[in-house]
Amino acid sequence: MSEHDAALTIKSLSYRYKSNWAGPSKPALKDVTLTVERGEIFGFLGQSGSGKTTTIKCILNLLNITQGTIQIFSIPHTQHDARARVGYLPERPYFYDHLRVRELLEMYGRLSGIPSTKLTERIDTALEQVSLNDNMKAPLHSLSKGQTQRVAMAQAIVSRPELLILDEPFSGLDPLGRKQFKDLLFDFKKKGTSVFLSSHILEDIQNLCDHVSIMSEGTIKRTLSLRELSNSSSGSFELILQKKSSEKYEGKETALPGDSRVSLVYENEQIAQRELQKALAHDDVVEAYHVLHPTLEELFVETVKGSDA
Amino acid sequence: MRKFIPIAQNTYRESLRSKVLYSLLLFAALLVGASIFFGSVTIGDQVKVIKDFGLFAISLFTVTYIIISGASLFHKEISRKTLHTLLARPVSRWEFLFGKFAGLLLTASVMLLLMSLGLTLLSIAFEGTLSIPLLMCFYSIFLELIIICAAVIFFSSIVVTPMLIGLFTFSLYLAGRSASLLLYLIDNEFVTGFGASILKGIYAALPHLEMLNTVNEAVYNVPQSATHLAWSTLYAGGYALVLLLLSRIAFESREFS
Numbered sequence: 001m002s003e004h005d006a007a008l009t010i011k012s013l014s015y016r017y018k019s020n021w022a023g024p025s026k027p028a029l030k031d032v033t034l035t036v037e038r039g040e041i042f043g044f045l046g047q048s049g050s051g052k053t054t055t056i057k058c059i060l061n062l063l064n065i066t067q068g069t070i071q072i073f074s075i076p077h078t079q080h081d082a083r084a085r086v087g088y089l090p091e092r093p094y095f096y097d098h099l100r101v102r103e104l105l106e107m108y109g110r111l112s113g114i115p116s117t118k119l120t121e122r123i124d125t126a127l128e129q130v131s132l133n134d135n136m137k138a139p140l141h142s143l144s145k146g147q148t149q150r151v152a153m154a155q156a157i158v159s160r161p162e163l164l165i166l167d168e169p170f171s172g173l174d175p176l177g178r179k180q181f182k183d184l185l186f187d188f189k190k191k192g193t194s195v196f197l198s199s200h201i202l203e204d205i206q207n208l209c210d211h212v213s214i215m216s217e218g219t220i221k222r223t224l225s226l227r228e229l230s231n232s233s234s235g236s237f238e239l240i241l242q243k244k245s246s247e248k249y250e251g252k253e254t255a256l257p258g259d260s261r262v263s264l265v266y267e268n269e270q271i272a273q274r275e276l277q278k279a280l281a282h283d284d285v286v287e288a289y290h291v292l293h294p295t296l297e298e299l300f301v302e303t304v305k306g307s308d309a
Numbered sequence: 310m311r312k313f314i315p316i317a318q319n320t321y322r323e324s325l326r327s328k329v330l331y332s333l334l335l336f337a338a339l340l341v342g343a344s345i346f347f348g349s350v351t352i353g354d355q356v357k358v359i360k361d362f363g364l365f366a367i368s369l370f371t372v373t374y375i376i377i378s379g380a381s382l383f384h385k386e387i388s389r390k391t392l393h394t395l396l397a398r399p400v401s402r403w404e405f406l407f408g409k410f411a412g413l414l415l416t417a418s419v420m421l422l423l424m425s426l427g428l429t430l431l432s433i434a435f436e437g438t439l440s441i442p443l444l445m446c447f448y449s450i451f452l453e454l455i456i457i458c459a460a461v462i463f464f465s466s467i468v469v470t471p472m473l474i475g476l477f478t479f480s481l482y483l484a485g486r487s488a489s490l491l492l493y494l495i496d497n498e499f500v501t502g503f504g505a506s507i508l509k510g511i512y513a514a515l516p517h518l519e520m521l522n523t524v525n526e527a528v529y530n531v532p533q534s535a536t537h538l539a540w541s542t543l544y545a546g547g548y549a550l551v552l553l554l555l556s557r558i559a560f561e562s563r564e565f566s
């Protein structure tokens with residue numbers, strides 16, 4: 001496997017929608033470059049309108065790119081063979097009203113080239129993976145938003161693609177559904193599937209992805225490894241107390257839910273330690289004392305705001 | 310190339326599960342029913358009236374179906390973005406286009422078959438024999454449907470709005486049915502010189518649907534010659550193929566945002 005044998009490589013991609021009656025368009029993508037390695041989960045973050053969906057449509061050859069290159073497993077993205085290895089979940093998915101879930105998956109399966117002898121088994125597996133077994137016979141128009149999202153995931157995975165391209169896969173799902181989808185993505189990762197997913201729900205990304213790119217106004221502002229993020233320190237310390245005494249503490253205090261619970265944050269480790277000792281000496285209960293890691297949210301806000309300035 | 314089949318099947322299935330098809334079939338049945346009534350009060354041959362009316366109804370309703378259903382064929386897939394999940398698969402745009410064409414033609418053909426069966430039974434009931442020119446006329450209508458289906462696909466690939474697609478297809482149908490009017494203008498020297506050359510060009514480009522209109526032969530029980538059948542088959546097939554290939558060129562570079 002050569003160094004360039006990544007799941008997805010985008011180099012210097014720029015894209016501009018055609019001007020319409022509303023006037024000339026500004027570029028939707030400017031010089032986007034990113035690499036999704038094999039077997040990793042890659043998060044593509046950005047505010048609304050930052051160009052996530054546009055990038056995905058370029059990858060899938062739905063938009064004609066004039067600048068830059070896109071390769072899927074080192075195959076140019078315009079080729080059939082490239083798309084044969086991809087599973088795609090669109091944002092706000094919608095399917096044919098006249099079909100049942102199973103009929104839809106049959107059609108998609110055949111279009112993905114699944115041999116007819118394996119079709120039933122593949123569909124059963126996909127339905128099971130998204131926990132939709134009971135809805136196989138339901139017409140698609142009768143499904144709820146979350147169920148439709150599950151169908152969307154099922155059609156993306158039914159052909160067992162090597163690269164999953166998911167545009168906001170968690171939208172419309174309840175917490176249980178989100179958990180199931182995350183577990184599913186971890187399972188795929190274990191089997192070597194690469195995942196490229198867009199989202200602006202940072203909690204979903206934080207403990208799921210290996211790498212994330214943060215996009216703003218059509219350009220990638222920052223790409224980082226989430227392992228580095230959790231290993232790095234923000235230099236702050238947090239002390240969480242349940243106050244029993246009337247003792248006063250230093251530090252940035254925030255009230256927490258519950259009886260007189262507070263969070264105290266310190267930039268200085270010595271002061272933090274001192275206040276910790278003080279709490280232990282008094283009647284106040286120390287719930288937690290720990291180093292604060294920078295959160296993805298903080299990083300995101302910092303990155304996106306920084307670009308506005 | 311085989312991947313056009315699931316797309317055609319899906320198009321066909323959608324039609325079978327929509328109401329448009331059945332309403333049109335019902336209308337056609339009503340019209341033929343009316344023709345029996347009119348036939349009985351007309352002096353002369355009742356069966357001629359029934360055949361004339363029936364063939365008119367069949368052609369009208371199948372073409373209407375293709376225009377109504379065909380005009381929104383692409384638009385629905387594009388606006389609901391179901392097209393995106395199709396084209397994200399290893400499916401070529403040509404396979405999509407041809408699948409849509411095949412599905413539409415299949416539906417129209419099934420409609421034609423059902424209505425033809427009805428009219429044939431009716432004519433047997435009145436005449437006592439099976440009329441071969443009538444069957445030949447059904448075949449001519451089928452050839453006409455091939456061209457109209459290809460036309461609606463062609464306009465779908467270059468225009469976005471269903472209204473316009475329907476309008477253009479219908480205009481092409483009307484123009485094709487009266488193309489010889491242009492020849493009349495030229496032959497009687499109403500138009501001469503450069504204007505005549507342009508009209509000749511337009512005449513050549515329009516589908517010669519009059520050649521496929523064999524209602525008179527069916528009504529008067531005159532069989533079509535083998536050469537006419539062969540020639541019209543080749544003509545319809547060729548014309549549709551050219552339209553589809555042009556659609557392919559236009560569709561290949563379209564963007565779906």
Ligand SMILES: Nc1ncnc2c1ncn2[C@@H]1O[C@H](COP(=O)(O)OP(=O)(O)OP(=O)(O)O)[C@@H](O)[C@H]1O
Pocket residue numbers: 017018025028046047048049050051052053054055091200566
């Ligand atoms: N069809 C279109 N024509 C013109 N401009 C468009 C079109 N689609 C998107 N845009 C513009 O391109 C930019 C990027 O849009 P895009 O849909 O890629 O954003 P996104 O990151 O996916 O946003 P969201 O998180 O809301 O889905 C936006 O400014 C949008 O207005």
Ligand SMILES: [Mg+2]
Pocket residue numbers: 052053054091167
């Ligand atoms: Mg989007």
